[in-house]
Amino acid sequence: MAVDPKAEAALALHRFGTGPRAGSIAAIASDPRGALLAELERPNAARIADPELLTTGAAARAAIAFQQAQRLARQAERAAQQAAPQGADGATPEMKPADQAARTVDSPRPNAGPAVPQQLYLTEAKARINAALNAEIGFAERLAWFWSNHFCVSADKFGVRPICGAYEREAIRANMLGRFGDMLLAVESHPAMLIYLDNARSIGPDSIAGVRQKRGLNENLAREILELHTLGVRSVYSQEDVTRFANVITGWTVIAPRQDAARAGEFVFNPNMHQPGAQTVIGRSYADTGVEQGRAVLAALARHPATAKHVATKLARHFVADEPPPALVERLAKRFLATQGDLKEVTKALVTAPEAWEAPRAKLKRPGEWIIAAYRAVGVTPPDVGPVMQAHNLLGEPLWRPSAPKGFADDSAPWLDGLAQRLDIANQLARRVGGQADPREVFEETLAPLASTETRQAVTRAESRPQALALLFMAPEFQRR
């Protein structure tokens, strides 16, 4: 379809990247597919190296320290209230007690700013947004977004907010161009996932802890690994497989502060919580080898043909079409199996497949793709992440906060509802940047090779620059990819 090299370059940027910036269509027009492949070969592609960002453990411990300080402050407050019930300072529990542990209770309350977990979340969000804004093409970023959503966690679960950014960097970005099996292991043993899907407190009924306590097995993570992360729903597993797999991964948990303050918040295999004995999962028996038992099951799942099909379908659906061409899915699944799940090879197969370029540009961009593309188009870096985060929220894709483990939808239909809200956001962004950007240049640099005559006219005949930019952001060719 895309004979015009500029049209293919523009398609590459809209479909596989984070959207064109000034000059980016021209930069890759000689070989758009080669440019996508080259981005995968860059050292540390899609890694985010920012000295401000904390490791999972450090972030978790910062949050734990903050919460402990809060608790102490509340206790001090209660003590003070009991001592002087008519306490004059009008303290309410809503006030930020962050700095108060060290203060006398009757001192004026400082405005402590966002709580530590929220600060960590926003710092990670900013790094991620900047990475997307600054990428040349943004293909690696888009892959990171895809895999992060495939293996999603939610910041709304207690304990996940401070570490969800670190999770994406450490488990997803570090592995997404390596083996699927390595990423799977990194994900399922990451504290963010263990907390999000409740495995951190799942206890084998016959384990030492299980016998001692009343609490027991939680199947949540085991089920979602099979249903969402690997084999796919209604595939080759049964409820018995879920339960037995849940037994296998009992003991995969997170270090509590009282166990080891220096390593609190990090992954640990706790044998005292682990269900003893061999387990049969999907027709294969796994001897009880402690943490290795779970690793073996994950390795087998990563190699399973159903996993190959599931992953291939999702990739094709996300990047190419809501109803992906069967030939493309087949191609990707084959490559997955032939390379033992080498994701760089699978990704290359996606880019070099003719079907990936022939599909009509019918998919509605996800809100995050569209927002970032709009900022990139006008070459503006927002002064702070507030407006970008608000736009994500308003359009139903709050960052790292999906409403269910399935993640945000990969097909277009659910996002159509937000079209009117997109107009509001397009309008506001256009008004904020409309004085600096010439819409005619933005149009030429980002959309011209793909745009209809009608879209060109709508942009060039707008009554003002802000209106022209708003129409450009809303144009079908900018909404769809």
Next chain:
Amino acid sequence: MSLHAPTRRQLLLASGTLFAWAYLPKVARAEGRDPRLLVIVLRGALDGLAAVAPVGDPDWVGLRSDKALTLDGKPPALPLDSFFALNPAMPNLHRLYQAGAATIVHAAATPYRERSHFDGQDVLESGLGKPGATDTGWLNRALASLQPDGRASGRRDAFAVGPIAPLVVRGPAPVLSWTPRRLPPASDDTLTRLMDLYRHTDPALARVLEERIGLATIARAGGMDGEQPRAAGAGQVRAYFAESAGTAAKFLARTDGPRIGALAFDGWDTHAAEGAMNGRLATLLGALDGAIAAIETEMKDAWRETVVAVVTEFGRTARINGTDGTDHGTATVALLAGGALEGGRVVADWPGLKNLHDGRDLRPTTDLRAVLKGLLRDHLRVDDAVLASKVFPDSGAAKPMVGLLRTA
């Protein structure tokens, strides 16, 4: 809202009004005056004939038939003199005119003779003879040429309202901007254009947007807005105009505030269903009228020393087009209001409606730069030489218009 100097952060986030204040008009102050100038840019090209109609011109009704404003129309136009009448949506401006505090300049145009909004706005705001790359506006350059009056050290120069400073006020003199808490939603015009684009190119998106907008309109009609359903969002437009203009006036009125400000209002590109008497344009003109009233109110005593200049990039076709609107034209009106004016006059070298520019537009007979130069010279005391060289380069033929300001 509370009146505090806008912070750097608000500046970065800002969207539409601007003021300038470090360089204050020293000469004017030596005369014991403290003049204020607020420029309002109407983006999209105001139909000057629908704002101020030549009801005495024998060809007027023939050109516009039932869309022509007349003194016995429904509603009747507001008489200005024996020849011109004001759009009935602007009773405040009419009252000011009668009190001698408003002047209307008709058949005026910038030197731009093409019909692109972006280029036309660039010429209007840059003060240059031609469109082209520029990042300074005539108002800012005029301001930068004024000597600080000595009391201004450490203070700012110009003020703007809205998320982006209009080009007219950008330049070497520092500019602060203030943005209303809530930006207005996309205008009906933007929505109409988008729907039109979707209907022609993407029926699925058209359907979704139609449904959503339909729901929103129903919600609005049933809400507390109190506006008639004919112009959805009219209340929001009025509120936005009044808040922006009123806030600009509050800043300009302060003894330690800026003296020069600029803001821009969108929505004037009325290609279809113009509605000069009771539709979209009437709503916009009514909102502009409310903005002028808000400025008068908030200026308080400083109103006596104020000039508000309302300008637009070009006019619209003299005839109504096939969709009950007007297309891009040439000459139009400039509306001046303020207690400093020698007002109550329509200033026009009327070209008539028989001999139209390019056979379609009101012929320009007054160079808008002459009007603006007259204001800058007699109100702010900007030098003739500076006006001709720095503020409006290549405008030698357009001599500053005399007699716009009260002399007493």
